[in-house]
Amino acid sequence: MTKRISLTRYLVEQQRVDGHIPGDLRLLLEVVARSCKSISQAVNKGDLGGILGAAETENVQGEVQKQLDIIANEVLIEANEWGGHLAAMASEEMDSIYVVPNRFPQGEYLLMFDPLDGSSNIDVNVSIGTIFSVLKKGNDDPDTIEPVSEQDFLQPGTQQVAAGYCVYGPQTTLVLTVGDGVAMFTLDREQGSFVLTRENVQIPADTKEFAVNMSNMRHWAEPVKRYVDECLAGKEGPRGKDFNMRWVASMVADVHRILTRGGVFLYPWDKREPEKPGKLRLMYEANPMAWLVEQAGGAATNGHQRILDIQPTKLHERVSVMLGSKNEVDRLTSYHSTL
Ligand SMILES: O=P(O)(O)OC[C@H]1O[C@](O)(COP(=O)(O)O)[C@@H](O)[C@@H]1O
């Protein structure tokens, strides 16, 4: 029988044997994983838990919140605030940062999350997830301790010390990187623990599968139109091969498929709201996914710049996203520089 490695053991090994993460970060990630387990339980209850449907509120982005958006946000805040490893948190569902109250032990990390990604899929029983990213508070000098502010969060994705997501689908799977490749853990519901099921995940450099919301095609910029047109032209077109298309409308599920079997995911800028760089949020959607994809040998760009190099200017900053199989992302980048 093959040895089962729990998430806890994997993290201990990352800390002790490989020296990749400090003890504080390990404990923080365990709390995040426990929160995902609770969210998974709430998600699984569905109608039985009375938690489906919209809440009567909007988030800072003007999107109608679902009850589960709010529940997942509360689970993450409540579980993490007393853990002792965090200075502050930020979420898609909160206008500004949440500073850990000083009645709780303080830590040096900053946790950001999209508590429930793919909200439009909650009520129709399609995969959804939680995305998270961990940064270190910039100022470590104990003599000049300043209160944590939004400014502390505005670090490029290259500064992440851990990132991942948990997808609530037919299985609940937590996917994680601490900068040492990508590992996947499946929730064993009977045992109540995450078990390592894939290590050293690799995205093939080439693919025949793309993911994009085609209904927006008429709004896209020329380079994206060209790329998708060429995929659609199939064997008879310049690519000389047929492509398949998938669009779950939950970024977690689409990225999970790409990490599992390759592909390319696009949520590009479009002219419906030309002043916004894109729909997805840089800090807690694009950055963690971009790091996971790069750690698996793929690439992630906004068309002009590597996503992880973008210097954020605000917490809820948006970004155009193209990520996945490296050769496809490189092709998209080249189309942006020539058109
Ligand atoms: O409905 P659209 O326009 O295709 O958008 C789908 C995209 O929006 C998102 O749902 C945004 O996430 P939230 O549900 O967290 O707002 C992505 O997960 C997904 O890729």
Ligand SMILES: [Mg+2]
């Ligand atoms: Mg989201």
Ligand SMILES: [Mg+2]
């Ligand atoms: Mg969300």
